[in-house]
Amino acid sequence: MGSDPKRIAALIGNPNTGKTTLFNALSGLRQRVGNYPGVTVETKKGQMCCGGQTFELIDLPGTYSLSPRSPDEMVAVDVILGRQQGEARPDVVISIVDASNLERNLYLTTQVLELGVPVVVALNMIDVATAQGIRIDTERLSRQLGVPVVAIQANKKKGLEALREAICRAASGAALASQESARGTNAAPLATHRPPFPEVFECAIHQLHRELGEDIPEYLLRRLVLDVGGWTEQRLVAQFGEGIRQKAQEVRQRLAQAGCPVPAVEARARYGWIREVTAGCIQRPAQRAVTWTDRIDRVLTHKVWGTLIFLTLMFLVFQAIFTWARPIMKVISDGKDALAELLRGQLPPGPFTALLLDGVLEGVGAVVVFLPQILILFAFLAVLEDCGYMARAAFLMDKLMARCGLSGKSFIPLLSSMACAVPGILATRVIENRRDRLATILVAPLMSCSARLPVYILLIGTFLTGPGFARWLPGLVMFAMYAIGLVLAPLMALVLKRTLLRGQTPVFVLEMPLYKVPSPRLVLRRMLDSGWAFLRRAGTLILASMVVVWALLYFPRGGGPEQPPYDVRIAAMQKELDDLKDQGRAGGVNSPVNEQGRAEGVNSPVNEQGRAGGVNPPVEPGEQGVSPPRLFYQLLEGKEQQINECIAEWKRQSYLGRMGKAIEPAVRPLGWDWKIGMAALASFPAREVVIGTLGIIYSTGKQDSDEIRNAANVADTLLARRMKEARWDDDPTRPVFTIPTALSLMVFFALCCQCASTLAVIWRETHSWRWPAFTFTYMTVLAYLGALVVYQIGRLLGG
């Protein structure tokens, strides 16, 4: 970048006009996402070169009108007026319009013309218009509008050179005009043509302008009067006091008396002018041609066929994130384990290695493992969005979602959340209304995601399957767990929309764009963007939470004057075990495998003696050929058992274990002992971690959730057996896990938000700590109450 101040260009347009495609085509690969405090919309920024100059190109959110009703909608106005903090005023605004729907698109352009910035109109989709028999005289339109108009085809990269040139000229013309405003008659590209508003209105605006001072842009004053209860009104009232609302009201009354009441006056003035301006520029066929969109829509929005196709598509999307992603996720987690194994051999044991391997590497693995689901979902969403189907999906599902206070646009995010809330929450970006979007984000984690599945499978398989249980019971319980989310999420959305997120129902005027073939480049780009954004923003937070929980489970390391810390002892035992295994492999069958093994074993004779004593006598006499290997395996198993018990002892005295003991009084009414409480605490980063932690506490070694998922018979796994054997500390005759306890644990995990990734994504999407904190709190309360009710009722029924 040179010493010249960089020129700035802003891109604005209606949704579905190919704005993103044009932005990508103009700025290439160098893009970054920016956001402003207090708003949830993001603006993308890129760099564009034209005529030896570098422009910073800002992609403003797509909108039909610059009449802000929320802080989110205010962003575009503020950026163009140069009132957005940290952002210089654009030198030129590119207004992209859809040539096949010119009048409606020009509405926004007329507003942009009033903002006092040079404007270039990019007339996109000129090919679509031509195919429909619509002819547009670009030059004439340019003369009538008073700004340059360039016909382009953003997806084919046609007309971009001319557009760049026009942008460059408009921007430097503006600079010239401001420098030599006296002479610059033909150089000034500032709009002199604009829609005429009634005289009463213009006078009132001038008066207001004088009263309030010159630093309030005229456009904001126009909005103050035109948008009843709009965001401009709220902002100016905050700045100048209630008096200003009064003044606006007076102007509105004067307008109404003059026969042009407030909201109609603006639309009439603008559309009236647009009709005049375009009159000689557009030629339409006498008979509207039947388009492909007409034909396709006849099927896709059909009551029966449309619904069937929609359901099939949704099943496919769900199936894709639920099952297709699994093998890739498995490769990632296997790769992570292999890497950990490799590094463990290379690095010296100690807290640093443990932090690196069990904290950081596990954390990175936990982040990356979401990528397949996110990428697959976003590939689907990008295709559906780009081809124009998304609006139809919202159309088909709107009534259903309206019953819980949401709109059709919330359907796909919630459905995706049944596979995983993380991509589901990311997918809420299509919802423009802030309250609707927040409500969807906040209830999405209630949908039963795939991370809950291992928990359900373990508990159902262990405690509700087998002799004495009806064969349909496991399926029914599993269904019930899914149903909890399906019932509670809409209910919760309704409650939120009635209380915390109360407000006027947003107007649901949805444009049904023309169908088109999706552009692979755009789809790929959206996939990669969403994946990268997730890694960069949410990833760090997930990683941090994993490291914290690791530390709580790692420290204190125990040990004392006569005993080394737990991790050192475990490492030593592990080494012995590995040596034993190596010898077993090297030694073959015939001979002194176990002799040697035992000799080595003397080094740490803790329970070696007991075991040797118990096992040796019966073996030594009898069958010489068979016993040595069997003895060897028993030795190995004993060693492993010893290690697992040592780990369990370590974790029980860790900070997290102590926390588990501390919260025992709170979880006892749920039928849990402190070990379950501790496992629930440890599962804060991710629900499925609860299985690993239970495995550690019950001394079965690290239990993998995939192992449970893939086990032919869950009840036969070591963890299941240990859980069945578990007894209360203060009453060794009473088993911990009864059916009510298992159910209460399942209900807790169905409803809780033990998922750092979800919370991190909520934080990222709402740009605030409040909403993830709220989600975590309400879901934990809900989970606790649900578990309490289930356990207490279960105990009453079961005695």
Added chain:
Amino acid sequence: MSRERKSSFAPWRTNMPSLDQLRPGQCGRIAALTGNDGLVQRLMEMGLLEGEEVEVLALAPLGDPLEIRLGDSRLSLRRSEAARIHVSLS
């Protein structure tokens, strides 16, 4: 804020149907918009102005919302919104 703004004549008294009463395939010319300012403003911004011709194209599976054609664009409106748009049948 959400005052009902009634236009000078009352279309619902002259048996003028609202858009939600039209069947798919029926066309009409917009005669008046009623409802609160925010709603009317949004509808008008989308081009739903007096004098414009609209055609109901389809109904969603549960009968709501409806898909309409307005000039070169296709829009989806909820029944509650369509009920605010009074049309004269053509």
